[in-house]
Amino acid sequence: MTRYLNLYFTRIGFSVLTALVGVLFALPLVWFIFAPFNPRAEMGLAIPDPFSLSNFETVFGNRFALRGLWNSLVQSVGGVILVGAGATLASYALSRSPIPGKNVITYILLLFSSVVSGSAAMVPIFLIVNGIGLIDTQIAVILVFAGGLLPTAMFILRDFIDSIPKSYEESAMVAGASPVQAFFDVALPVIRPGIVVVVVWAFVNIWGSFLIPFILLRSSEKMPAAVAIYSFYSEAGTPIVTLLAAYSLLYSLPVIILYLFVSWKFGFRFFGGIKA
């Protein structure tokens, strides 16, 4: 009997503890959902009373902030296209072609990427971009992001493609397909789940970045949302909580939508036609 009681209390204690931990993590999220609709929002958690969209009205009146969201989208989509296309082609070649020393190439690239995208390389990156004359252009931001993310993307994708049997493309080529046809008809659809993962990862990375656009861009109308969010700070540097909350919600929506869309459309899954 005591054994059962013991077990009983252990279960209860465990449940209470996990519930507390869960609440600890949930609180900021709840604040994040409620605060934007509360015209008197503060750092504390409160149910909106009255429930109002006035915060959003003010935010939508801020041209600079809205433009920031648009700029973020341009930079992210541009970067994602470059990273997605570049990483797919490069990792496919690295995986399938008999280039000697291709493993070394991949690892060196990975090593470089952690240097290039880090803030340590900010000064040389700025000097290079300045030298090419691309300072204060969206292209510069897109290129630097693509360069920084590509090696890791290639590394992830190459691993993925390595795990896909060559016989897919081989059977296509034997059946009469050119290498290009075999790639687009057979290899690309099979690799797609891997590409989707890389694309989402790259998008989230660029979308949330502050430092690179902040340094490479000059004019305020080109700044992305991560920089524009500072327009909701007062001159003294204190955040205007109400507007910040509303803007943050808007800022995070595209990422959430992207996740939902991808898991609905592709489901981050993989289906097999190869008999193992």
Place this chain on the structure above:
Amino acid sequence: MASIRFDRVTKKFGEFTAVSDLDLEMGDGEFICLLGPSGCGKTTTLRMIAGLETPTSGRVHIGERDVTFMHPKDRRISMVFQDYALYPHMNLADNIAYPLKVRGESETKRHARAREVADVLKIGHLLERMPSQISGGQQQRTSLARALVYPSDVYLFDEPLSNLDAKLRLEARGFLNHLQRDMGMTAVYVTHDQAEAMALATRIAVMDAGKVVQYAPPLEVYRRPATTFVANFVGNPPMNLLPVEAMVADGNVQLKAEGLSAAPLPVSRAAARALDGNTKLTLGVRPEHLTIARGGEENTISGALFANENMGPETLVTLERDDAARFTARIFTDESLALRGTVKLGFASEHVHLFDPGGTRLPMDHESA
């Protein structure tokens, strides 16, 4: 349809020689099986016909065309892969019709043709399904349908049945045999299963360590295995091999070994010459040529009973000799054999194979060598 010719072909992967100096002719309409253990170079040989590997040196011809460096798509070949390689994002109809798609056929035409072939292979009712939704046997037939959907000079099979369970494998093997009789296609078929090679081939090329050890019709390979390697590979269970001492006198050879009583064997003159000075030979007898011996007759071998396995129509009796060598007999009876202790197995002189110390078979007197 076309013949295939290998002209002194060598293929190396780095330091490893997969195929070494291969000369091989495969006739138009023949069904050639490349048989051997894994790593013997049989798959590499097949892939060089397909164009998926390029020879390090030498030439490959299909018909009159030198295809050594030709891209696979231009070779007019079909291939069935071991893993089937069905495209997971296409349904069966599109999978089967894919070769027609790359040939620029219209969708109506290629789907009609896919249905035709699928009906022959009894997967016509599955055309809307995805590859992941059908069984292994159906996947195998789908990959076969994709190979048959367009006319080819040569049909290549890379261990197509090895992923099927035993029953399905027999069924598919029978179907392939039927297909070959029906179409008279030129086919090259890679397998490590000697039964598949025996059942399907018009000629078998037994390969070992990148070389063809014997290239002959199945029955010839079975009756006169060129080497101990072939003897050990073809036949189930494999041929029993026993090291023996040999003495030649008056055109006869007398074999001696522990527990062996052998009648003097007439050997051919060529073999007698080869025997000159060689006293160590290998004796080979197939399990199906052994019987349970009763009295003190000649041509027997004895040993302690090791296993007695009743398989239904036959019983496998295995002896273990003092030198740990085992001898297996296939006794064709559906009655259980009550055996114990030391058992004697008997054989007829015409079923004896002799191999020289290098493993090469010696021609016997009754064979026109």
